[in-house]
Amino acid sequence: MKKYNLFLFCLLLAASVFAQDxxxxxxxxxxxxxxxxxxxxxxxxxxxxxxxxxxxxxxxxxxxxxxxxxxxxxxxxxxxxxxxxxxxxxxxxxxYPSHSGLVNNTFYDRKRNDNYSMSDKQKVSDSSWYFxxxxxxxxxxxxxxxxxxxxxxxxxxxxxxxxxxxxxxxxxxxxxxxxxxxxxxxxxxxxxxxxxxxxxxxxxxxxxxxxxxxxxxxxxxxxxxxxxxxxxxxxxxxxxxxxxxxxxxxxxxxxxDREHPMGIPPAIDTAKFKISGDGILVELYARDKTAIQPTYDKLKAEAKGYEVYLKNNVPANLHYGQTDDWHNRIGDILLIPHYPLIFNLWNSRKINIGWHGYDPxxxxxxxxxxxxxxxxxxxxxxxxxxxxxxxxxxxxxxxxxxxxxxxxxxxxxxxxxxxxx
CATH class of the missing domain: 3.40.720.10 (Alkaline Phosphatase, subunit A)
Known part of the structure; x- marks a missing residue:
């Protein structure tokens, strides 16, 4: 009976945590x-x-x-x-997102050493993320x-x-x-x-x-x-x-195109970069700044199906480069797939039919x-x-x-x- 009561208590506790307000x-x-x-x-x-x-x-x-x-x-x-x-x-x-600080649905903030995610209720309700x-x-x-x-x-x-x-x-x-x-x-x-x-x-x-x-x-x-x-x-x-x-x-x-998803390019050393983003925009945040240029050069040499940008050479009309990064939340290197291709960085078994995120x-x-x-x-x-x-x-x-x-x-x-x- 005691085990049953403990199990029931845990269920009720879990329900209260995930209950919607x-x-x-x-x-x-x-x-x-x-x-x-x-x-x-x-x-x-x-x-x-x-x-x-x-x-x-x-x-x-x-x-x-x-x-x-x-x-x-x-x-x-x-x-x-x-x-x-x-x-x-x-x-x-x-x-623009680069100016408001809300640069993506999920992103990394270097100063805070923390990640924002739209699925994290605590982060979403924290006003310090928004400008x-x-x-x-x-x-x-x-x-x-x-x-x-x-x-x-x-x-x-x-x-x-x-x-x-x-x-x-x-x-x-x-x-x-x-x-x-x-x-x-x-x-x-x-x-x-x-x-x-x-x-x-x-x-x-x-x-x-x-x-x-x-x-x-x-x-x-x-x-x-x-x-x-x-x-x-x-x-x-x-x-x-x-x-x-x-x-x-x-x-x-x-x-x-769900038939030809792209994985993590071989040139990316995950020990040197933090990877953030989704299938339409991948951002690399350098743990070691000296790795930025050589990694960029390797990516440019091997890139097929996507564009590679340093933060300082992103097309100006996107307002998503060095000059526009008011809150230092944009990646050091950006990978942008050619439409209609996508990245499948996390080896997801299910890839949605419909997507958005491309350059409008x-x-x-x-x-x-x-x-x-x-x-x-x-x-x-x-x-x-x-x-x-x-x-x-x-x-x-x-x-x-x-x-x-x-x-x-x-x-x-x-x-x-x-x-x-």
Missing amino acids: TTQKVIPNRKNSIAQQKKPYVILISADGFRYDYAKKYNAQHLLDLSSRGVQAESMIPSYPSVTFPNHYALVSGL GSPLWVLAEQQKMLSASFYWVASEAAIQGVNPTYYYVYNDKIDIHNRISTVVNWLKLPEDKRPHFITFYFPQVDHAGHTFGPDAPETGREVHFVDSAVNELNKAVKTTGLDVNFIFVSDHGMTKI YSVKDMHATFLAWGPAFKEGKQIPSFKNVDVFNLVNRILGLKYNGKTDGTDQLANNVLKEK
Whole structure:
């Protein structure tokens, strides 16, 4: 009996450790200032992996109809590398990954002698990994309340600030309850009502990885998001508020060559280099700096199917080299496979059909979606492709927020799509 009780205790303990936190977090004693109570409302929605052409490819009728009365972009160009965490943060900070410090989904920090990983909840919620001022931080600092139903870094108190209302990321809250929560936020008294809300969907990305961008399973998830956004749009109308919607994604998706994966090149001595990254970008961090040049030379001589760069000769348009590495988190040597090849460094038995992470200027499948509608936007406006860091300035303009810090975004998007006041 004692052994059984001990076993049961261990099971319960394990369950408590891995249980997902579904409770809403509310920062007390915050209020909108009188001036901010008169400002517009913005809901920023991200559908992870929603490629630039998915809405038309899969006939996402609600998204197409809603945005036809607002703004539709040819595509939105993600920052390099075109992966989830860096690009979600680029959207809300206006900074390239090399400038925000969130240089990849996983990376090594030399000064800390530590690794960041998007799968490590403790690291994700540690604000010391992030630089810049996300939109919710700016809003809260200027006495405008914000809320987040998931977004990269919203769980971290950056500059000591979280959104007033937020959730720790989990997959247990169904879409109807999430939509009800947003509506309840917008029905709060004016001094407690958030004016900036983020909302996130993971489903399309998961399907794209598992089944590929052309699979019916991916199409079904596109339709799920399409229906959910329509439900959200209709539910928000019941509040009587004129709300601006911005629908984006972090990156696209493409089908890769799974038949010819590349392993660790023979020139790499793992005793001299720490290896980080994934199949689309491999970064080598030197344990011994004298090994950098000879290893680079050997890699250049033997490279087939990939490019090799020192940090000081990465193509400038990627903003991922020595000059842009503000926080010393980019590898000393970078290996970038030729599309559609990938690395399989860890000898994984299963390689996903769909991938992203390639240079978006050479692989258009990496491009993301941008659609918008609401009272602030011009109607029936179609625009060419633009960089995702411009979204930061756009939201600031709508909400009337002030920002004097560094940004990589421009006002071009805002000037192009917003009505004149």
